[in-house]
Amino acid sequence: MIIFIISIILAFTFLLTRCTRSQLRPLLPPGPKPLPYIGSLIPMLQNKPTFRWIHRMMDKMDTKILCIRLGNTHVIVVSDPKIACEFLKEKDEIFSSRPDCMSSYLTSGGYLTTVLVPFSDHWKNMRKTLATEILSSTRHKWLKSKRDEEADNLLRYIYNRCQINVTVIEEVMNVRIIVQQYSSNVIWKIMFGSRYFANRSVDGGPGEEEIENVDSLLIILSYVYAFCVTDYFPLLRWITDFDGHEKIMRNAICIARKHQDRLIDERIQQWKDGIITKEDDLLDVFINLKSPPLTPNQIKAQILELILAAFDNTSNAVEWAIAEMINQPWIFDKAIRELDFVVGKDRLVQESDLPNLNYINACAKEAFRLHPVAPFNLPHVAIVDTTVAGYFIPKGSHVLLSRIGLGRNPEVWDDPLTFNPDRHINGDDKVVLIDCNLQMLSFGIGRRGCPGVVLGSTMTIMLLARLLQGFTWELPPDEPHADLRENIQDLAKAKPLFALAKPRLPHHLYPTC
Numbered sequence: 376m377i378i379f380i381i382s383i384i385l386a387f388t389f390l391l392t393r394c395t396r397s398q399l400r401p402l403l404p405p406g407p408k409p410l411p412y413i414g415s416l417i418p419m420l421q422n423k424p425t426f427r428w429i430h431r432m433m434d435k436m437d438t439k440i441l442c443i444r445l446g447n448t449h450v451i452v453v454s455d456p457k458i459a460c461e462f463l464k465e466k467d468e469i470f471s472s473r474p475d476c477m478s479s480y481l482t483s484g485g486y487l488t489t490v491l492v493p494f495s496d497h498w499k500n501m502r503k504t505l506a507t508e509i510l511s512s513t514r515h516k517w518l519k520s521k522r523d524e525e526a527d528n529l530l531r532y533i534y535n536r537c538q539i540n541v542t543v544i545e546e547v548m549n550v551r552i553i554v555q556q557y558s559s560n561v562i563w564k565i566m567f568g569s570r571y572f573a574n575r576s577v578d579g580g581p582g583e584e585e586i587e588n589v590d591s592l593l594i595i596l597s598y599v600y601a602f603c604v605t606d607y608f609p610l611l612r613w614i615t616d617f618d619g620h621e622k623i624m625r626n627a628i629c630i631a632r633k634h635q636d637r638l639i640d641e642r643i644q645q646w647k648d649g650i651i652t653k654e655d656d657l658l659d660v661f662i663n664l665k666s667p668p669l670t671p672n673q674i675k676a677q678i679l680e681l682i683l684a685a686f687d688n689t690s691n692a693v694e695w696a697i698a699e700m701i702n703q704p705w706i707f708d709k710a711i712r713e714l715d716f717v718v719g720k721d722r723l724v725q726e727s728d729l730p731n732l733n734y735i736n737a738c739a740k741e742a743f744r745l746h747p748v749a750p751f752n753l754p755h756v757a758i759v760d761t762t763v764a765g766y767f768i769p770k771g772s773h774v775l776l777s778r779i780g781l782g783r784n785p786e787v788w789d790d791p792l793t794f795n796p797d798r799h800i801n802g803d804d805k806v807v808l809i810d811c812n813l814q815m816l817s818f819g820i821g822r823r824g825c826p827g828v829v830l831g832s833t834m835t836i837m838l839l840a841r842l843l844q845g846f847t848w849e850l851p852p853d854e855p856h857a858d859l860r861e862n863i864q865d866l867a868k869a870k871p872l873f874a875l876a877k878p879r880l881p882h883h884l885y886p887t888c
Contacts, residue, residue, distance in 0.1 A: 404451060404766040406442035407432060414444035416604070424864050425602040426750035430780065439780075440764060446607035449772040452751070454780025456787060458764045459813040462755065462774055466763065467821040470755040474773055476606040478599045481624050482683070484676030489826070490684060491599070494758060500667055501677070505826045508664060509657060509681075515829055519726060521564045521656070526837055527886040528570065529557050530723070530845050532580050533876055534885040537846075547851055550697055551871035554690040556581045557838050559589050562685040566678055567638055568656040588634050592686050594627035597865065599683075600754055628679075635682075636675050643671055657681075684827055688748045688817075689835045691867060695746035696738050696839060697848055698857040698872045699794035706796060707843075710734055714844045720880055724840045726833060732840060736806040737796035739835050743808060743817035745794055747778035747866060752819055779866070782815040808832045845885070846876040 407415050422428035429452055433441050439455035453459050462470055472494035473479065479491040486492045489501040508514070533553065537546045559581075560570050581589070603620045605612040616622055639658065645651045646662055654660055661674045669677070700707040713734045718724045729736075755774040762768065783791040788798065799806050808817045809828055818825040818832075825831065842848070850857060851873065860869040878885065 401762055401765055401767040403449065403769075404440040404442040404764075405436050405438045406444070409444040412446070414446055414448075414607075416445055416607070419443075419445065419602060420604070427863075430750075430777065433777075433780070440766065442766075445602075447771075448607050449769055451768060451772050451774045452777055452780075453774065454777040454784060455764075456781055456784070456813045459776050459781065461763050463776070463813065463819075463821045463823075466761060467823075469759055469761050470757055470774055471822045472756040472758050473823070474600070474606070474754050474756050476600065477603060477612065477621055478601060478606075478624055481621070481628055482595060482599055483680060484672055487673045487676040488680040489677065490680055490753070490823075493756070502822075502826070504664065504667070508660060510826050510830060512829065514657075514660070515833075518565045518657070521568070522561055522726070522833065522837070525557065525561045525564050525570070526841055527723075528560065529553070529838070529841055531886040533842075533846060534878060534887070536580075537876060537878055546876055547873055548876045549871055550848075550874055551690070551694050551868070552581070553842075554693045554838060555589055555686075556585065558686050558690045558834065559585065559592070559682075561834055562682050564656075566657045566682065567635070568658070584634060587630060589686075591627045591630035592683060594623065595631065596683055596687055596749075598624050598627075631679060631682075632675065635678060639671065639675050639678065643674075681827070684825070685830060685834070688743075688831060689838060691748040692739055692742040692746065692817075692835055693839050693842070694868060694872050696742035697842065697874070698859060698868065699742065699745075700738065701848060701850060701857045701874065702859070703794065706738065706794070707848075710738055710843055714840065718844065721884075723880075723884055724837075724844050726837060729833065729836045729840065730805060732836065733800065733806050734796060735840050735843070736808065736836055737799040739839055740799050740806055740808050740815075740817065741794055741796045744782040744788070744815040745792070746861075747782060747816065750779060750866060751775040751777060752816055753823070755823060776813070776816055778816045781813060784814070787814050808835065845878065845880060847879050848874045848876060850874060 407418065409415050410417070419425055419428065422431075429441065429443065432443075433439070433452065433454060439453065440458055441452045443450045443452070453462060473491060475493055480486060483491040486495075486497070489498060489505055492498045492501070533546075533548060536548065564570055598620055601620060604617040605621070611617050612621070642651070642658055643662055646659075651659070654663060658674075658678065661669060661677065700710065713732060714724065717731050718728050724732075752775065757768050757770050757772045757774065760768070760770045768774075782788070785791050809820065809832075810817065811820055813820070818828045854873075857872060857874075858868070858870050861867070862869050
């Protein structure tokens with residue numbers, strides 16, 4: 376009887392304490408009312424693409440922070456810069472993990488990398504290695520000549536396409552292919568020391584292998600951290616590939632790695648045999664790391680992750696920037712005047728010129744703001760219960776910053792849907808692409824911030840500057856203006872930009888061999 380009474384008292388105390396705590400605890404952020412167990416899974420599946428449904432929900436509920444429960448996971452979406460800063464600046468340590476999901480696990484080779492890895496000692500070690508050995512300022516300077524080669528190759532390719540029988544004419548160019556191949560070539564060059572997998576095409580452009588590789592990278596990037604049902608209901612993964620994501624991811628990763636893994640194995644063997652004794656690119660650096668040394672599988676996974684990180688952000692921004700500038704010729708003219716004043720027309724723009732090209736930087740930054748490469752940043756995961764903006768954020772919550780919500784926020788930006796680089800010009804201050812106040816999101820900040828900000832910024836501005844300095848860009852005669860519609864499924868231009876390119880510099884400045 377005593378034991379029974381004590382048990383009743385303890386049970387009552389437990390329930391009372393739990394009830395009291397729930398009353399004292401702040402509420403979750405507003406969101407759709409979830410169903411038992413499955414949460415908002417059904418409306419998510421009924422409203423594809425998911426990111427557009429989420430943003431419609433935020434507009435409908437008139438909130439800058441939204442909570443959607445999927446299974447047992449709370450997905451928190453933020454479109455207010457002050458709240459975003461509270462997550463990623465004031466409480467950065469609490470939100471320093473990543474979700475454990477199928478796409479990130481496959482892409483990272485089983486969490487052997489850095490960016491996609493949940494919080495762990497391995498992540499801390501790899502983050503330090505990237506910062507000090509791979510993406511440091513010293514390493515950035517060391518690799519400058521390789522980036523210069525690709526900047527020259529960019530001009531060579533376009534210039535060669537503009538020539539027929541030694542007569543220079545206008546040539547309709549697929550700008551999307553140009554910018555994507557430049558991004559791919561730069562990262563491939565600094566990683567492997569070469570541009571092509573096999574034989575290049577006759578005009579010096581991408582061959583079949585390069586095109587296949589770029590296509591596979593785009594697929595991987597489309598599905599990493601996509602809203603996959605089995606990520607929220609892990610038991611289903613052992614039964615079925617519910618939405619087909621896993622098969623698509625495995626195929627794309629297989630294609631991407633078949634090109635790089637062979638080169639990595641060959642290079643490792645060359646170092647073992649003493650055929651190579653001097654470091655020339657980042658693959659050599661990875662092979663010779665000592666603290667900690669990396670296994671071949673770690674090297675392969677980390678290289679793929681770096682290629683993915685450097686690939687699409689640059690190309691997407693520059694394609695959108697040129698399209699917007701073509702539609703507003705005065706912006707184009709202002710950028711050209713700056714290039715002619717700072718650099719002139721008797722030499723090619725170099726990396727040392729980039730900090731002085733304030734308006735070119737502003738054009739790129741405006742493209743990042745208005746036309747981000749993805750709807751959200753990579754998700755952050757809360758490692759403990761906490762409170763943000765007065766709302767309860769449970770441990771394990773996935774936090775997503777809305778790139779379009781931040782960059783197109785009418786409370787922050789005047790006329791937010793208009794491409795206006797001048798909004799980023801503030802007196803004599805230098806324009807930088809990253810925004811530490813999170814009023815837009817070009818590159819991530821904080822512990823989980825982008826480790827390659829310097830490389831990404833350099834690639835973006837050099838690509839845009841070389842294209843603007845080297846050529847005039849106009850629409851074909853049958854197109855009155857550039858089509859600025861977005862894809863339904865993502866934020867890329869609905870149609871690739873086709874434009875007439877014509878050399879605008881003295882012909883001897885264009886690389887020809």
